[in-house]
Amino acid sequence: MAVQAAGLDPVTAFGLVGICGVGAQWLAWRLRLPAIVLMLATGLLLGPVLGVLDPARDIGALTGPLVSLAVAVILFEGGMTLDLHRLGDARAGVTRLVVIGAPLGWLASTLALHYAAGLSWESATVFGGIMIVTGPTVIAPLLRSARLARRPAQLLQWEAIVNDPIGALAAVLAFEVVLVLRAGHSAGEALLSLGFGIGFAAILGWAAGAGIAWAFRRGRVPEYMKVPVLFVTLMAAFAAADRVLHESGLLAVTVMGLVIANANLPSMTELRRFKEHATVLLVSGVFILLAAGLSSEQIASLDGRAALFIVAVVLVARPLTVLVSLLRSDVPMKERLFLALTGPRGVVLVAVAGLFGQRLAEAGVADGARVGPLAFALVLATVVLHGFSLAPLARALGLASKEQPGLLIVGGSRFTTELGATLKAAEVPVLVTDPNHAHLIRPRANGLRTFYGDILAEAAEDSVELIAYGTLLAATDNDAYNTLVATDLAPEMGRDAVWQVARARDDRPRHALPAQLGGRPFAEGHSFEELERLMREGWRFRATNLTAEYTVDHWKARRPEAIPILRVKPSGELRFIRNRDSVKGEPGARLIALLPPEATSEPRVPEGDTLGGAGPVADLPVPKADLP
Known part of the structure; x- marks a missing residue:
């Protein structure tokens, strides 16, 4: 039985409808439920159940x-x-x-x-x-x-x-x-x-x-x-x-x-x-x-x-x-x-x-x-x-992808190829796209999936299943193009899931862009040129498993020279890391970081310890956490 309530004036009724409708959609997003169900339940609760809102009574002929x-x-x-x-x-x-x-x-x-x-x-x-x-x-x-x-x-x-x-x-x-x-x-x-x-x-x-x-x-x-x-x-x-x-x-x-x-x-x-x-x-x-x-x-x-x-x-x-x-x-x-x-x-x-x-x-x-x-x-x-x-x-019926949400990389380079190879070894789906065919030679040689063309083109909509990739990394050698890609795809993929290599001169007031343009920075703010230079100097990726015994604090103490790149959560969700201070991780998560040549130049160890695209190397003493 509905509870009898005094009628609302039209302005209050409109305000209540707006708050409850948008609030129901937001709550559905937070709870990962179909919004339509919560909106339906909210309307029934306000109307037939509680009698708080009656459109015919409160709004009338409008x-x-x-x-x-x-x-x-x-x-x-x-x-x-x-x-x-x-x-x-x-x-x-x-x-x-x-x-x-x-x-x-x-x-x-x-x-x-x-x-x-x-x-x-x-x-x-x-x-x-x-x-x-x-x-x-x-x-x-x-x-x-x-x-x-x-x-x-x-x-x-x-x-x-x-x-x-x-x-x-x-x-x-x-x-x-x-x-x-x-x-x-x-x-x-x-x-x-x-x-x-x-x-x-x-x-x-x-x-x-x-x-x-x-x-x-x-x-x-x-x-x-x-x-x-x-x-x-x-x-x-x-x-x-x-x-x-x-x-x-x-x-x-x-x-x-x-x-x-x-x-x-x-x-x-x-x-x-x-x-x-x-x-x-x-x-x-x-x-x-x-x-x-x-x-x-x-x-x-x-x-x-x-x-x-x-x-x-x-x-x-x-x-x-x-x-x-x-x-x-x-x-x-x-x-x-x-x-x-x-x-x-x-x-x-x-x-x-x-x-x-x-x-x-x-x-x-x-x-x-x-x-x-x-x-x-x-x-x-x-x-x-x-x-x-x-x-x-x-x-x-075999019509759903059995893989976890992957990483879409825009830009083929040494850095992105090594990163993609490391994630592939960790069984994370990776797709590298680039409008320059020559930039895809290295990713293809490393067995990565590639798409030749502009990710913003209509052809990409037919060829690239964006739904299979939960995170985007814009990392070409063109800062303006990276910003364009990140800005354009952010509404579709979510701004929290769109990342971009730092712009070369973003720290200067004349070149700094508003926060609403581009993706989020990572890797201690290193630019494309700086990351490529590190790769040429012999820096390599290492994936580290975190456990209850080997925590983030242990990793930080053991790797003071490392540049943290991203974290793979136990659920498979990818999260790039802005800097060392923001490194987090729970047991079961995986940290991927760049290490300098001196940290990866010891003799080889028997098995298991691998670097993205570089094969097994030593890291003595090898903790059980450091696995691909």
């Missing part, structure tokens, strides 16, 4: 329009992710999952809703269209934790991204048909109205996107106004299309995002950051509002038939859709099975389903109010199920 605009921005973000040049070898599979899978998924979901959940054909058809959508915002973090192979990961991600707007469009079509039939219009009038509305929305979205691209490319809009102009144009296109055909604004903004994504604009980085920040805020708000708006009666309607519906979707509708879509394709059977058993639903499903559930109820469809609760139940069940099963399933 709730519906706010949710509609938020969904529009979320779908625009999905459209802006559709860069068609990045499909790679997953293009054929994604095409099948969209062209064949979307209609088949609509049909299968509608049947499951009608026969398993007991919805009317009207509600089942509208909600079935929405269920084409999976969940790119949910799938991305799941793929990160499962460390899936590139092609099945691309298939899952692109299916979710492309089907987001298609699911919304299917819901629009079904909903308009329901309205037309209830209004008693003829089939010809209905088709004419739908065709005109959809065509107008598509043309308007294309024109808005093309206009933005033209204005930005020609410099017609100053940099500081690009995001505001984009946002205002988005809202205007949504509102204009919605005036012609109800909910067709969702199609307009999706097409607009698609056009902008493929316009190759130089300002795409800023625009992507805008959409990412806006989406985080709006997703939080939509989830809290929709969950808090559920009534006790709606939650009570989730009976055994709702559970039967979820089972039918997970075990029948989804597998049937994927297996039929990929029949006789070049996608291996293991990947087909993995895709068939993986279909988490996410933000767009809940947001659009909640929106259309309200619309159906307002139109007089008796069970329209059940759409929202069923959507929440499906999202919660699939996110929890796949959150725990995706990684084990991928490993069982």
Whole structure:
């Protein structure tokens, strides 16, 4: 039973929604849980359980329009992710999952809703269209934790991204048909109205996107106004299309995002950051509002038939859709099975389903109010199920990397080759990339994986599985390029995981850069030239195992001349070391440091004590901790 509480004023309600939504996402990040689950639980706690927040009571008539605009921005973000040049070898599979899978998924979901959940054909058809959508915002973090192979990961991600707007469009079509039939219009009038509305929305979205691209490319809009102009144009296109055909604004903004994504604009980085920040805020708000708006009666309607519906979707509708879509394709059977058993639903499903559930109820469809609760139940069940099963399933089918997260090194040199060889001996995955083919000769000769090309190029997105590498080291002979790479990849990999050799003249005020540019320094602040000089003078790497008997303090006392480079934690996580004072390590960790020639020039010892790329050497007396 909900606790009765006095109503909140709209400003307080907005503040509470923002704090709880963003707070839930932050807590999910800290606990490494799907954010959608915590946001759902928070909304239910605030609304039906405690009665603290009731959107209809506290915000009033603005709730519906706010949710509609938020969904529009979320779908625009999905459209802006559709860069068609990045499909790679997953293009054929994604095409099948969209062209064949979307209609088949609509049909299968509608049947499951009608026969398993007991919805009317009207509600089942509208909600079935929405269920084409999976969940790119949910799938991305799941793929990160499962460390899936590139092609099945691309298939899952692109299916979710492309089907987001298609699911919304299917819901629009079904909903308009329901309205037309209830209004008693003829089939010809209905088709004419739908065709005109959809065509107008598509043309308007294309024109808005093309206009933005033209204005930005020609410099017609100053940099500081690009995001505001984009946002205002988005809202205007949504509102204009919605005036012609109800909910067709969702199609307009999706097409607009698609056009902008493929316009190759130089300002795409800023625009992507805008959409990412806006989406985080709006997703939080939509989830809290929709969950808090559920009534006790709606939650009570989730009976055994709702559970039967979820089972039918997970075990029948989804597998049937994927297996039929990929029949006789070049996608291996293991990947087909993995895709068939993986279909988490996410933000767009809940947001659009909640929106259309309200619309159906307002139109007089008796069970329209059940759409929202069923959507929440499906999202919660699939996110929890796949959150725990995706990684084990991928490993069982041989589609997940069994290696620990590795190191991506940008720049081939003596220093990086020796470091890579040392990590390879410690069974840490290493990839060396360089736009200069000659710089990769030494890494290849040492058996390291290499990628010839610019790590920032589109070709690298198709060839390099960044998800397999948890740490980046920018260490070319070009300080400016190192800074560019570290700055560009930091948002994707995390700033704490991006490191860079010190810039040659960074200690001078005229050359020092702001903290937000570049990666984090390490190795006592040695520059590329200094590290290469040490390697030419005979310095070598040594990996040292820390134990309860041989601690960091022992290592420091024994190695006063060593330059600490990085630490490999027992979990496999890599952490570069800024200087000797910051050296830490627990039993089971491994320290990798540079040693001078005099520390590595004694006679050889029988076995075990090795240096990266240099073979066995002596270090008498040899402690048991000093092992590769």
